[in-house]
Structure formats: structure tokens, C-alpha cells
Amino acid sequence: MQQAAAISDPFGKATTGKLGMWLFILMDGLSFGGLLIGGAALRAGMDSWPEPGQILNISLTAFNTFLLICTSFTMVMALNSIQKGDQKGLVKFLTFTMSGGIFFLGIQIWEYVHFIAGSEELMHNLVLAGLEGSKFLPSTGIYGAVFYAITGFHGLHVLSGVIYIAAMLVPAKQGAFSATNYDRIEILGLFWHFVDLIWILVFTVIYLI
Amino acid sequence: MSTNNESFLTKYIFSTDHKVIGKQFIWLGIFFLFFGGYLSLLMRWQLAYPEQAVPWWLSWGIFFKDAGGIIDPDTYNQLFTMHGTIMIFWAVTPILIGGFGNFVIPLQIGAPDMAFPRLNMISFWTWFLSSVVLLASYLLPQGPAAAGWTSYPPLSSPMGGIPGEGQTLWTLALVLMGTGTIMGAINYIITVVRLRAPGMTYFRMPLTVWGLWLTSIMNAVFVPVIAAGLILLLLDRVLGTEFFVAGGLASGPGGDPLLYQHVFWIFGHPEVYILILPVWGIVSDLLAVFARKPAFGYKVTAICMSTICVLSSIVWGHHMYTTGMSPLLGKAFMFLTLLISIPSSIFFLNWLATLWKGNLHFEPPMIYTMGVVWVFAIGGLTGLYNATVTSDIYLHDTMFVVGHFHFTLAATLVLGLFAAIHYWFPKMFGREINRTMANIHFWVTFVSMNFVFFNMMVLGYAGHHRRLYNPMEFDFLKPLLGLNEWITWFAIINGVIQLLFIFNFVWSMFKGKVAVRNPWGASTLEWTLDAPLPHGNFAQTPTVYSRPHEYSHPSLTDTDWVPQSEPIPGTA
Ligand SMILES: [Cu+2]
Numbered sequence: 143m144q145q146a147a148a149i150s151d152p153f154g155k156a157t158t159g160k161l162g163m164w165l166f167i168l169m170d171g172l173s174f175g176g177l178l179i180g181g182a183a184l185r186a187g188m189d190s191w192p193e194p195g196q197i198l199n200i201s202l203t204a205f206n207t208f209l210l211i212c213t214s215f216t217m218v219m220a221l222n223s224i225q226k227g228d229q230k231g232l233v234k235f236l237t238f239t240m241s242g243g244i245f246f247l248g249i250q251i252w253e254y255v256h257f258i259a260g261s262e263e264l265m266h267n268l269v270l271a272g273l274e275g276s277k278f279l280p281s282t283g284i285y286g287a288v289f290y291a292i293t294g295f296h297g298l299h300v301l302s303g304v305i306y307i308a309a310m311l312v313p314a315k316q317g318a319f320s321a322t323n324y325d326r327i328e329i330l331g332l333f334w335h336f337v338d339l340i341w342i343l344v345f346t347v348i349y350l351i
Numbered sequence: 352m353s354t355n356n357e358s359f360l361t362k363y364i365f366s367t368d369h370k371v372i373g374k375q376f377i378w379l380g381i382f383f384l385f386f387g388g389y390l391s392l393l394m395r396w397q398l399a400y401p402e403q404a405v406p407w408w409l410s411w412g413i414f415f416k417d418a419g420g421i422i423d424p425d426t427y428n429q430l431f432t433m434h435g436t437i438m439i440f441w442a443v444t445p446i447l448i449g450g451f452g453n454f455v456i457p458l459q460i461g462a463p464d465m466a467f468p469r470l471n472m473i474s475f476w477t478w479f480l481s482s483v484v485l486l487a488s489y490l491l492p493q494g495p496a497a498a499g500w501t502s503y504p505p506l507s508s509p510m511g512g513i514p515g516e517g518q519t520l521w522t523l524a525l526v527l528m529g530t531g532t533i534m535g536a537i538n539y540i541i542t543v544v545r546l547r548a549p550g551m552t553y554f555r556m557p558l559t560v561w562g563l564w565l566t567s568i569m570n571a572v573f574v575p576v577i578a579a580g581l582i583l584l585l586l587d588r589v590l591g592t593e594f595f596v597a598g599g600l601a602s603g604p605g606g607d608p609l610l611y612q613h614v615f616w617i618f619g620h621p622e623v624y625i626l627i628l629p630v631w632g633i634v635s636d637l638l639a640v641f642a643r644k645p646a647f648g649y650k651v652t653a654i655c656m657s658t659i660c661v662l663s664s665i666v667w668g669h670h671m672y673t674t675g676m677s678p679l680l681g682k683a684f685m686f687l688t689l690l691i692s693i694p695s696s697i698f699f700l701n702w703l704a705t706l707w708k709g710n711l712h713f714e715p716p717m718i719y720t721m722g723v724v725w726v727f728a729i730g731g732l733t734g735l736y737n738a739t740v741t742s743d744i745y746l747h748d749t750m751f752v753v754g755h756f757h758f759t760l761a762a763t764l765v766l767g768l769f770a771a772i773h774y775w776f777p778k779m780f781g782r783e784i785n786r787t788m789a790n791i792h793f794w795v796t797f798v799s800m801n802f803v804f805f806n807m808m809v810l811g812y813a814g815h816h817r818r819l820y821n822p823m824e825f826d827f828l829k830p831l832l833g834l835n836e837w838i839t840w841f842a843i844i845n846g847v848i849q850l851l852f853i854f855n856f857v858w859s860m861f862k863g864k865v866a867v868r869n870p871w872g873a874s875t876l877e878w879t880l881d882a883p884l885p886h887g888n889f890a891q892t893p894t895v896y897s898r899p900h901e902y903s904h905p906s907l908t909d910t911d912w913v914p915q916s917e918p919i920p921g922t923a
Contacts, residue, residue, distance in 0.1 A: 158466050158545045165537050176579035178613065184594065184606055272398045280590040282605050287592035291583060
């Protein structure tokens, strides 16, 4: 399929598939940018905004952030393995990465469930933050709306990433990749690192500031 | 890549061949073009004969039965909402970008297919799914969306007064459509960057490819932004968030409805260029082909189109002059908007200079192209009144605006896509499209559309507000009833003559004269191939030696053209 290259190509040796993923990441980044800037604009128009940690559990999510960074590391290890021709290592590290992603989603869902179920303590904290109700829902003020929209949109990305890794594990187990053929793993890695990177931004904006 | 044992399913339905996918997009678009056009005729009926029963030949005896054949206000709102939405996103976009983007880009740059053929197929079927979701809203008891194609909150909010879930499906369909657009954009951009044949430098690409490529870049940048905005609107409707709800409608301090308008127009203004860039490109190329001259200022035209893309991303505020924005900001947006007229005028003059002293051949594609030159001039010039704050405050949300954007978006785009269909028809189907029918179709369409859209501007100047259900409820609009009737009848003529087009299209596909390889004497690469084109296109990757339109080159003797894949004699 690869056509003889055109005379000038500013993108060097990057494969066509990789260029496609870079472009997708750029566009996805613009969507996140739109959400984050929109959220900031709404926040700027509010009289009060909860303090960091007043409602959200910073230490739990900090652990989740650490977990996601670790999966970026295992993703690098996966690519490293196959670049050396180690197919078993590839499968091992991809499985680690995928499990890390699932664990991350588990914690995020646990956090959501806890908020949606509500509690005395949560109600107390909500009142202190100037919000109403005993449950923290998407309809709990602009704060709840922004929180669920942005973390939810990111969560969907982690979910897509997990499915994407699972889809690559199938050919990986069948030995489809080798030391000379690992482009699809590199592309997968690009997406996963992007999702991690965005999370650090989301964590900072939603939880810490 | 070409496989010989393709089943019917993989060859015509789930094909990865860019030419088949292009045709699928065109069929989808033509269906919606007729559907959206039909909705506009119903609207026109209400404006000319307010609250009178729709005649049987327009209602087909099946619509509006319970109201005694009368279009009620809610239905009227649905009509203009769905007309706008469908025409922009499901008629013109699929035909120009999905259809011709797919069919033409790989052929004109000498590529075997798109960079990601499977993604291309998924893009079409995502689009198809979005159409199903959109049409499904007609099955809801309270009908489809009715908040206008812009769907401003609070009208589009759940507590905004419009009953039913049509708006929810509308938002969902747009998000899906956006996803399909994004997939297409990735494909077109990377295809142009990566799969150009040897020798096909950026400044040897046909301007059609330039237009489609710039359009895709704009789609890549701005569709994700509107997608984010629509997701928030969807959350407002489904999960009870209050992003765009404020004041008495909100339960607490609430969000900001103006934020939606900003997000919408940050995308919405570039969207008009997204739609029109392919037509600019096609017109620039076709004028050269049928004037038998190189496109005047080829490189300048390409650079002007690129400049407009950049400028178009910072002018969205001109849609919001009446939202109480600071006068200083309004002036800034006005200045930037008016700046766009400079590059636009430059390439428009390039068009005229291409025609100047040309050897004009009035083949069907050329008459449509000349039509575009005329309607785009009117559309562009009347835009200045909307860009200028002082005149826009009077004209805002009147029929003047409707007339203006129908000159640019409806007339220019529709004539442009007719030009494209008539031009590439022989390459698509291996047959010629019938000239007599094409000529009749052009003249009737051209005259009636000019009458309709020009007089809409007259209505607006007289104070007729757009989206009014029954203008006759206002005394000062009563004298305009006669003009409204005239517009409606010309619109009906315009609608009827489109049946001749579809007849010609289908008839010529099967019964048209078998076309020669290069009926127009065009030098771009697609005309070096014989129909039917195989999956994989070029048997041998072509090498490109010249710009796309070196017509009537002085060193040519027997003919006045050579394909781009052959050196011009005496210059190599
Ligand atoms: Cu605009």
C-alpha cells in the first residue's frame, strides 16, 4: 500500500499510521481543550467554588494518578520488549498496562458510586462548599456538571484505551509482532501516553486547583 | 491491493474502495438534498399562504392530516430546524467532502486509495448511522428538533419550552456525524501529505485538492470543539446538568447560555468555509479547463484560500453583535471579518482573469461554474452588510441574513456540486450526462434560485424577521404578502426542476452515451485512466511533471493540453 514517497515530506520517516494517530491526538486534545476552557469560563463566572479536597478525595485520586503513570511506564516496557524481539515480554507488559487501566476505571467508578449514593458526611461537605443535597450528582451545581463531564469524558478515553490494548493483545499473543514489525504497538503507545498526559492535566485542574 | 473475488457485499456495500465510498456519500447526500429541499417548500407554503391547508400535491395527502392540512407553529419550527441541519450536515457536506473528497483526491494526486481505506469505510457507515438517528426523531410522538439549526439554549434545553426528545436525538446525531467527519478529515489530510505521486508537489496539486485538503484541516481543528459543546448540551438534556442554563430556569446559580453561542460559532463560522472551500477549488480548476488557459495566479489562489482559513478562525463574534458584547470587541470582530474580503477578492479576481480572453467552452460543468461565479459574488458582497456592526444590528435575524447565506451556502454550494457532478460524471460512470437536460436544469435552477434568494433579502430589508411563523400577524409586514407568494412559486419551480436533474442523473448512468477517456481535455491525472476504474486506480504510479492546468502552452502543437504525467514537449 505504501506509495513511493513524494519528493518532500516534512514528517520524515514516521509511518502513515503514526501520522494518523498524531493527528487524532491533536484533535482529541482540542476537544479536551474545549471542555477545560469551557469549564474554566463557567468557573470564572461563579461567586463561589469548593476548595480543593472539600468534596473530592485528593489522596485516593492521587494514588489513581500514580497508577496511571505506572501504566505509561509498562507501556514503554512493552514496546521495549518487542523492539528486542521479546514477544512474551510484550504480552506481559501489555497485560500489566491493561490491568492498570481497568484498576484506574474501577477506582473512578467507586468514587462515582460513593458520590451518587450520598452520605451524611458528603452532605455536610456539600453544604460547607455552598452546594445543596446529600448526594454529589451531575446536576449538583456547575461544580458537579464540570466534574462529571470532564472526568467522565476522560474515563471514556481510558475505557477505549483498555479495549484498544485488548484488541492488540490478540495479535500479540499470536506472535504477529516482531523486532522489525512493531508499528501498531508504537501507535497504541502514543494513544495511551496521551490519555495519561491528559489525566495529569485533568487531575490538576479538577482536583488540585 | 486489488482483489478479483469481491462479493456484492464487499464491492458495493462495505467497500474500502475510495471511489465506491465516494459514490455512497453522493447517494446519501442526494437523498437528503431532496428531503431538505422538500421541507423548505412546506415552509415557503406557510409564508405565502399562512395557515391555509397545504395542497395535496405538496402534502402528498399524508402529512398534517390531523390539523386539517395546516402547518401548525410547532411543525413550522421543526421544518426550518431540520431544513437547515439536513442541508448543511447531511446533504452538502456528504456530497462535496465525503463524495468528491473521496472520489477525486486519490485520483488527482496519483494515489492507489486513501491512506486508511478501512477507516474510510467506517467513516461512511458512522455517517449513515447518524442519518438513521436523525430520521428516527421523526418517529417520536412530538416530532424532531425545533430549536433552529443553531440550537441555542435555553430553547434547546430540556426546560426550554420545546416538548419531546427530538432535540436529544438531534444532538446525538450531530455528535455521531462529527465523529464520521473527523475520521474523514484524518484520511484526507494524511492522504494528501503522504500519498502524492512523485513530482506532485503541493504547488502542483489541482486547486480542487487544495480546497478539499484545507477543508479537512479546518474540520480537524473545529469539529472537536463543537463536539465538546454538543456533549455538554447532551448532558444538560440527559443528566440534568446546567452548563447552558441560567436565570430563572436554573436550579442554582446556573451556567452560561452565551458560552454555547461562543462554542457554536467558533466552529460555526469556520464551518461556512469548510463547506465552501471545496467549491472554490473546483471552480478555480474548472474555469481553467473550460477557458483553456492556466488558472490565473494559481499559487496566489492557493495561498489566499489558506489565509482565509486562518482568518476565519478568529471572526466568530460577528454572529453575536446583538448579544451585548462590548463595542470594542464588536469593532475588533468587524475589522477581522472585513479583512477576509481582501484574500477573497484576490482569488475572485483571479477567476475573472482566468476567463479573460479565454477560449470559453460552455459545456454543462462550465455553465454551472459560471453560475457559481455570479451567485458567490452576490453572496460575498451582501455579507459585508452583516459583517458591519451598524448595519447588522438592523439586519440581524431578518430574512436579509437568510437571503445572504443562501446565496453563499445554498446557491454557491448547490451549483458547485452540480458543476462537480456534471464534470466527473463521465469518470464515475463511464457515460456522458445528457447536455440538453443539463442546460434546461441549469437555467431554470439558476433563475429561480436568484429570484428566491434576492427577494428574501428584500423582505429582510423591509423588516421581515426570519423564523416568523405567520408574518401576516404584523401590520407592517402585510404589504409583503404578494412578494412572499412570488418567492414561494419560484421556490416550487426550483424544486420541481430538480426532478429533471435526478432523472438525467439516473438515465445517463444507464443510457447515456459512452464517454471517451478525457471528454474535457483536462490535464489532471484522473483523466489518464479509462472507466471503469479498477480498485487500486493506477496500474503504474504516475510521475508528475507540471502544474495542473498548463492549457494552450505555446510549445504544444497538435493539442492544447498534456496530462500532468507527461512532460510538456520542449520544456523538460
Ligand atoms: Cu460567520
